[in-house]
Amino acid sequence: MSKRWVKARRFGWRLFQLVLLAAVIGGAVYWMKFSPIPVAEHPVERGRIVSEVMGTGTLEARVEATISPKISGRIKRVLSDQGERVVEDDLLVELDDEELQQQVAIADANVAASRAAIARLMADKDRATAAYTQAKSSHDRNEKLAVQSAVSQDELDRSSEALAVALTGISRAEAAIMEGQKELVAAEKTLDYHRARLEDCHIHAPFDGMIVSRNRELGDVVVPGTSIMRLISLDQIWVSAWVDETEMAKLDAEQPARIVFRSDPSQAYTGKVVRLGIETDRETREFIVDIDALELPKNWAVGQRADAYIEVARKDDVVRLLGDLIVNRDGHTGVFIVVNHRAVWRPVMIGLRNRNAVEVVDGLQPGDVVITPTNRSDVLNHGRKVVSQ
Template sequence: MARTFEVDRCNRAAGGSPVRRWIKRLGFLLALLTIAAFIAYQQLWRPVSVHVVEVASGDLALEVTGTGLLDAHLSAVISTRIAGRILSIDVDQNDTVAAGQVVCRLDDSDLLRQVEIGQASVDVAGAAIDRAQTDVARSTAVLELARRDAKRMQEASQSGAASVQEVDTIVQQVKIAQADLARAEAGLVESRRQLAAAERTLDFYRAQLDDTVITSPFAGLVVRRDRDPGEVLVPGSSILRIIAPDQLWLSAWVDETAIASLAPEQEARIVFRSQPDHEYRGQVVRVGLEVDPESREFLVDIALTEVPPRWAIGQRAEAYIQTRVLADAVIVPARFIAARDGHMGVFVLSGDRAEWRPCEFGQRGREYVEVRSGLQPGERIVRGADEASSLALRPGKRVVLR
């Protein structure tokens, strides 16, 4: 009896009776089976929520895409041609200006004095011409008198009334009068050249004075202001930037593989990153002839036929240029295409299950892709209704349409 009691006590210490141990094992096994059944249901029997679309036949618009910046076709950086201090700036950023409107004035006090000095030099040169013309007239009269005296002396010499010495003296006086006339005429030429130089100097000073008043070269919009009154400028310093807002372009970078398919007058869609859900229309106006050696892209200029209510020069946008239309093509939405085992294809709805079907795809449009083989119009294809459903979608999987 004592030995039996000892055995029972050892069994209780080891974990209870055999019945209890079997109950625990059975409970653990049932839990595993429940988990396995849940996983099997999730993987094999629970339907996946999907979106469905019918394969169609229609026109497919083929597009070339590119990313670019908004700019103005007509643009000018307003700068100064002379050094000077800004007296006033009459416009500010976002102001509209007319062609020829004064936008900036420089301090002109020094140039006004230079113009006065230049005008005085012109007046002095003009007076010098008057004096030189008077000298020419006097020398001409002296020469004519000398010639008449020489003629009378020669006649007197032939009759013996004048000596040879007297004839030589009068001839020498004629030569002196000729030399005086030549000197007076040279002085007149020099005075006229001095007047021309003084006038050119005055014109230069006046042009510089005119350069103190800076005007807009065309009607437009001020998009940038770089200076304020009181600042000192050197020639070429930027003051303002003015653009023509009715000539906005998008300069888009496009891969070089699209060169052969692009041409002017092609229609384009513009999507600004500030408005990703809105499209604006445009038209290709110029196709670049130079490819960037690093990015292997070239520029395509697109004129916007409509613009956002608010825009900014340098704003980034995506361009979708329609190159041609593929007629009567079998097409499917690009978002329904998937990759499986290294092959592209779609899930086809067969009864209440999704069946995988590899396909051969061709040209790609904005939202649709051409199907060259593997599908027929009228068939229905599916894709997961959300990210989790897309991951759970497999061949033979039951589906439920959302």
């Protein structure tokens, strides 16, 4: 066999390999670029769409109080515990009052002594008044007799001096009574003070509510400001939610809301916006929105985390589509639909939107079918063949 023939065979074999390789590559390219893409179909339907603003916060009581003593003392009794409901003026805590009872008894005795002293001073005034009346009568008689020269000047002078002494006795008695009355007032004020301190040993509930925490036990020594327990009012429990300041213009009082607690994310509870904060956090650019919790789960706790969804707009019977079906191309919003087994790009106009769905104002009608690739790695293009699955 000649060398030329061998070379021709080698060249032919290599040419065959190149053609085969080109065919394989071409087939792969065709398959990747032009073969039908499996897609999922999503029928367009009508329905309700609700636009919401979300905020995250904690469950709080609008009214709460720290139960603490006005005076220092040792806890003698604790009559309420965590989780219990109480009524206004219920006795919550009692401090040891033995010493204060003794002080009240002493102050009460001082008041009685002051009153007895005043009674004695009043009697002294009566005696001084009687002495003055007698001295006045005697002096008047001597003055008449002196005109008739029936008494001497010395006798008249002595009666005049006795009258002056009797008048001074009255003034002295009146001054003593006034001083005694002042002492009585001081004693009564002291008694009121000790009685008030004795009453301060009994700590009462300032309003109806629930004890959410108990921080002290029997025998503990407490001082003013010491937290013995925390009381909240159940009249209004709300979620203080932090909302981005960009949503501020959409919000207003009385708007309905949904409250979802982290402890049970599958359940939503009704709420209502009560008030809007008027100060924004300078770092997070968020502000507080207080949402009244009209419903609460069976088990709840103050400080519990919750997400609030505030309804800011609502439309019924609109063309609605899942939000993740919307595609952006070159700054335009649209979807892919099927026409003759091919993907066709259709621009749409969007109205209201929420976390899951959007309102389609123009571009789609109920009954249209929007498609998305079944495999995330596939990319739809206008005119690409598709096959529904």
